[in-house]
Amino acid sequence: MSNLYTFTGGVRIRDSAFEQTASRCPLETMPAPSQVEIFLSDGDVPCVSVGDSVLMGQPICTEDSKIMLHSSVSGEVAEIKYDNGRAVSIVINNDGNDTLADTVVPFGKKLTETAPDEIVRIIKNAGICESEDGFSVARRVECALGGARRLLINCTECEPFLASRHRLLLEHPTHVLNGAKILLRALEVSYADIVIEESKLDAIRALEEVIGNNPLLRLRVTATKHPQGDRRLIINSVTAKEPPVRETTAQLGYVVFSAEVCADIFRAFAEGMPQIERRVTVAGDSIGEQKTLKVRIGTRLSDIEAYCGGVSEDLADVIEGGMMRGKIVDRSYCASKTDTAYLYVSDKYLHKSGHSACIRCGKCVAGCPMHLLPLYLAKHAEKGNIKKALAMGLKTCIECGTCTYNCPGGVEHVYHIKNAKAKYNDERAKEAEHV
Ligand code: SF4
Numbered sequence: 001m002s003n004l005y006t007f008t009g010g011v012r013i014r015d016s017a018f019e020q021t022a023s024r025c026p027l028e029t030m031p032a033p034s035q036v037e038i039f040l041s042d043g044d045v046p047c048v049s050v051g052d053s054v055l056m057g058q059p060i061c062t063e064d065s066k067i068m069l070h071s072s073v074s075g076e077v078a079e080i081k082y083d084n085g086r087a088v089s090i091v092i093n094n095d096g097n098d099t100l101a102d103t104v105v106p107f108g109k110k111l112t113e114t115a116p117d118e119i120v121r122i123i124k125n126a127g128i129c130e131s132e133d134g135f136s137v138a139r140r141v142e143c144a145l146g147g148a149r150r151l152l153i154n155c156t157e158c159e160p161f162l163a164s165r166h167r168l169l170l171e172h173p174t175h176v177l178n179g180a181k182i183l184l185r186a187l188e189v190s191y192a193d194i195v196i197e198e199s200k201l202d203a204i205r206a207l208e209e210v211i212g213n214n215p216l217l218r219l220r221v222t223a224t225k226h227p228q229g230d231r232r233l234i235i236n237s238v239t240a241k242e243p244p245v246r247e248t249t250a251q252l253g254y255v256v257f258s259a260e261v262c263a264d265i266f267r268a269f270a271e272g273m274p275q276i277e278r279r280v281t282v283a284g285d286s287i288g289e290q291k292t293l294k295v296r297i298g299t300r301l302s303d304i305e306a307y308c309g310g311v312s313e314d315l316a317d318v319i320e321g322g323m324m325r326g327k328i329v330d331r332s333y334c335a336s337k338t339d340t341a342y343l344y345v346s347d348k349y350l351h352k353s354g355h356s357a358c359i360r361c362g363k364c365v366a367g368c369p370m371h372l373l374p375l376y377l378a379k380h381a382e383k384g385n386i387k388k389a390l391a392m393g394l395k396t397c398i399e400c401g402t403c404t405y406n407c408p409g410g411v412e413h414v415y416h417i418k419n420a421k422a423k424y425n426d427e428r429a430k431e432a433e434h435v
């Protein structure tokens with residue numbers, strides 16, 4: 001394929017080094033577990049009490065939550081867990097009936113007769129959030145109203161093991177594209193760029209077939225390179241312009257949403273169903289069977305493991321997200337709205353070097369998509385010199401892991417950068433307390 005869109009830097013990760021079984025597994029709906037535990041964000045206040053009956057799709061927190069939370073099953077509230085006086089999770093026993101709340105009804109109006117603020121309200125009531133940063137989709141649309149110039153739909157998925165977005169595009173391209181059309185109407189933008197990488201040939205064909213000659217949707221095929229899925233790099237690839245780091249993408253008139261967000265918006269319109277499920281990849285060399293699954297929000301990892309044939313003894317860690325940008329989670333973890341994958345991996349996939357030494361090869365500099373000097377940034381971060389790390393672009397780093405992946409000296413740039421960011425945020429929080 002010629003004329004591929006791309007950005008400077010990044011890395012093409014060798015697929016052959018990882019099992020790719022999940023990408024061949026059709027999206028499966030995992031049966032709802034007997035109990036779910038739905039975690040709350042800061043500021044969420046439960047609007048249900050222990051012993052209350054709840055219905056599937058019923059709000060379980062007050063309306064002033066940043067992102068509305070709904071029960072993913074019908075049943076009874078078994079427990080509300082608190083930490084320092086703040087509610088952290090709601091445990092619901094599933095009655096197995098999936099009785100829908102009476103608010104779960106199709107919108108019923110034609111899109112051409114729907115005003116942008118009505119669309120924002122529907123997305124807000126559905127509690128849809130973006131997996132990349134957990135930000136409210138309704139809020140992002142609201143901020144872009146009147147100022148959006150271009151809509152981009154992120155269909156890329158350039159990390160090893162990840163496959164659920166690929167399966168969504170392959171099996172339900174109309175859901176994604178209908179969601180994109182709803183966003184076009186809300187933002188009053190004339191067309192959407194549907195951005196996907198060249199390696200997903202079958203999904204490209206599925207999208208092409210649905211798009212046909214529709215002038216509202218334009219397919220943009222990018223090179224397969226990590227971290228193509230980053231919002232700024234998508235814009236950079238498609239428009240050949242680098243968004244200045246001091247400005248938000250919305251300030252520049254670009255709005256980027258993922259394929260999953262589009263499918264969830266379409267579902268909220270077509271069925272009135274809020275975001276109570278998440279499409280995830282379950283993969284790795286330590287899980288019985290690799291799968292792509294639709295799981296209810298609040299499903300425990302132990303239930304997912306049991307459904308996927310259990311874990312093997314060589315399991316070292318469970319990573320939520322991709323191998324490059326994901327985070328290690330505890331086995332007591334429960335599915336949340338931002339999850340993309342649960343990777344059960346042995347030591348084979350974990351880079352645990354005892355010794356590291358920079359050999360000044362420059363590979364990390366050449367590969368950094370944000371044009372930083374990762375070797376110096378990591379050095380200052382490791383020493384805890386936040387001022388110097390900030391000067392080297394600590395806040396600009398998107399933690400893509402390209403530098404660490406490329407480094408022959410075993411330097412753990414991202415580990416040090418994440419620690420420095422945490423230290424910086426702690427210091428800021430302490431300063432704010434004393435103001
Ligand atoms: S890639 Fe690693 S060894 Fe090469 S310059 Fe960067 S830190 Fe040093």
Ligand code: SF4
Pocket residue numbers: 367368369370371372373374377396397398399400401402403404413414
């Ligand atoms: S310094 Fe940050 S942005 Fe640059 S390659 Fe490393 S992790 Fe990615």
